[in-house]
Structure formats: C-alpha cells, structure tokens
Amino acid sequence: MKRKKGDKLPRDFYLRDALTVARDLLGKILVHRTPQGILKGKIVEVEAYMGKQDAAAHSCKVRSPRTEVQYGVGGFAYIYLIYGMYYCMNIVSNREEIPEVVLLRALEPLEGLEQMQQRRNVRRQQDLCNGPGKLCSAMDIHKAHYGIDLCGDEVYLEEGDPVTGQKIGVSKRINIDYAGEAKDYEWRFFLKGNPYVSGYRKTK
Secondary structure, eight states, X not given: OOOOTTOBOOHHHHSSOHHHHHHHXXXXXXXXXXXXXXXXXXXXXXXXXXXXXXXXXTTSSOOOGGGGGGGSOSSBEEEEEETTTEEEEEEEESSTTOOEEEEEEEEEEEEOHHHXXXXXXXXXXXXXXSSHHHHHHHTTOOGGGTTOBTTSSSEEEEOOSOOOGGGEEEEOOSSOGGGGGGXXXXXXXXXXXXXXXXXXXXXX
C-alpha cells in the first residue's frame, strides 16, 4: 500500500541495504515525542556505512557490545558518542547479521523549534541541526535511545514530500580519513541547495 505524507515508516522500509535506505531517507521526517512536546526535522543529509566491506564502519572488524544492535533487523537506532561529548544517531538497516547503518548528518527543523533553540543555545535555524551531534542535541536524542525501535511511538520516522533523483547530491563521506580506500567511497547523500545541510562538500 502506498504511503502518504505523515505515515510512519514500516519495518520493511529498513530491511534493505544501507545505500538504498540512505537515499530513500532524504525528505523523510524524524520525530521525537518528548515530555516537553513533539520535535520534528526533515532529513537532508545522510551517510551509509556498509559493515564488513567498509573500513569506516564501526562493525567492520570486531563485533562488540557497542555494535550489537547493528546485527539485528533494520529499523532500530544505533547511538554512539564522539569526542566524549556528542551523540550521533544511526539507523540500522538490512536484515539480521548484516551490520549496516545510515548516519543522520543534518535535519531541517520543522516542529518544536523553541525547544531545539533552548537545547542548542543558538538562534539561527540553520545552526540547530546541521551536523550529527547538533541534531541529536536539538532533538534530545542520547544514549538512552540506543536500540530504540523506530517502529514504536517515541522516536520514529514519517513519510515526507517525495524527493527525486535530480535533487540528490552525492559525495565522499566526512571526517573518515583513517579508513583507507573507503574514505573515497561516495556514500554521502544530501538535498542539493538545502541550507540546512552541514558545512562541508555541499555542492558536488
């Protein structure tokens, strides 16, 4: 059955490879129902991480408690901490024992802007969610959301406006120079011309 705008994404959306899911996530709406109100943002930038074949992926070498959620079915959140202070949200994709994820890199804020601004202590809307750590802070997503089911009712994704291929930009991923040849894989996808995309490699 064809989904309409505002419909929650079903499990089968996530049960595909991360490159396919990553492209299809553009234009979808991330929702967090908090005690203070509903927060929403349109996904405008993502990166795919392809498990064992991808030297930049956390699951490339060793299976660990940190990455365990990636080995389950798609549609769950993989949350991790960077620089000891910023959380990043990834969406687990594909089927069991295939540890692939999509990193959410930027959102266009849609609802709950006042709460986002208070959490981020910035006024410009373009600065609220234009980076993976920023969007988690604005959307109040943190370690307690590790492993949360995105088909549930707290943190989930909704259908947005259609995004055609002509609107999708492609580039290398950001800040993975340690990853050998994988640093050159063009597995970052973003909405061309969107002012909420993070500050690097926007225009390719």
